[in-house]
Structure formats: C-alpha cells, structure tokens
Amino acid sequence: MLVRLMYASRAKSSITTSLTDTILEQSKRNNSPIGVTGILCFSDDVFLQVLEGGRQAVTSLYSKIATDPRHHSLQLLSFKEIDERRFVNWRMGQVNLAKINTATLLKYSEQASVNPFSMSGDQCEALLNELITSAAISGR
Numbered sequence: 001m002l003v004r005l006m007y008a009s010r011a012k013s014s015i016t017t018s019l020t021d022t023i024l025e026q027s028k029r030n031n032s033p034i035g036v037t038g039i040l041c042f043s044d045d046v047f048l049q050v051l052e053g054g055r056q057a058v059t060s061l062y063s064k065i066a067t068d069p070r071h072h073s074l075q076l077l078s079f080k081e082i083d084e085r086r087f088v089n090w091r092m093g094q095v096n097l098a099k100i101n102t103a104t105l106l107k108y109s110e111q112a113s114v115n116p117f118s119m120s121g122d123q124c125e126a127l128l129n130e131l132i133t134s135a136a137i138s139g140r
C-alpha cells in the first residue's frame, strides 16, 4: 500500500544552505532503507515536503519529522493512497523555490512567492508536478 503525504511548515530561523544540506543528508541516509522517496522545497522560512512510500513508513517518518525543533506550525496539505510514485527518482530531491520563475509560481499562488499555507493541496500538487516536468528538482 503506497501513500503520498504533503505538508508545509515554517523554519525556526531563516533557511540557510547549511540547514538544508544537513536535512537533505539525513533524509537521503534514512529514507532509502525504509523505501521512502520525495522532495523538499524551501523558500524564505517555508518548507514544503512530499513523502511517498509505504503507509507505515511514511506515517512514522512524518511523526518523527513533526517533532523536529528546526521547524514548527506543520500543516498537513494532503495524504492519499496512490497507485504509483511520482517522485520515484529522488531519495529526497530539493527545490529552492526562490529560483523558480515567477510565471510558474503565479500560476498557482496569489503572489510570486510560494505560500503553501494559502494554497490548496491540489494547487501544491500541481505546482510540484510542474517542477518535475521543468526539471527544477535537483539532488537524487
């Protein structure tokens, strides 16, 4: 049984490369053995993450991530059973949303900066699908 979970959160302090490097390193090290794939998007002080994998693995991982003091105000945007993975190529891909072109962001959000807290789960998912097709996701 595969599921896809998407949530948004706010970083405790502004997001630096060193912070995202550490989180991505932990994610890549830990997610492979439990069969979880996904991507981590970030901009200013906001994280938007997708986790895909077995229901138990994804649920347990989300519970662990939710207690991480490096972020707060987690909002679950979507949790659904899926037939196939969309982010199968990424143990934890990354997208710096500040580098995405304005038109792509404006297509789905009120402002040319991403605020997943004011977007629907469907809009966030559509934005992420566009990031895949435009090859905006780095890391594996």
Ligand code: FAD
Binding pocket: 009, 023, 026, 027, 028, 029, 030, 031, 040, 047, 049, 061, 064, 065, 066, 068, 070, 071, 092
């Ligand atoms: P760590 O403190 O990283 O390490 C624990 C043990 O592993 C220690 O014994 C240490 O010695 C050993 N170790 C450390 N580094 C290495 C290394 N390079 N090689 C071998 N052993 C090592 N975590 C995830 O797992 N997956 C995610 O997708 C994820 N997403 C996150 C998203 C956000 C927005 C945030 C804020 C955090 C996320 N995290 C994620 C981090 C998560 O909250 C935990 O901090 C993390 O999972 C803890 O990892 P750990 O148990 O390996 O502990």
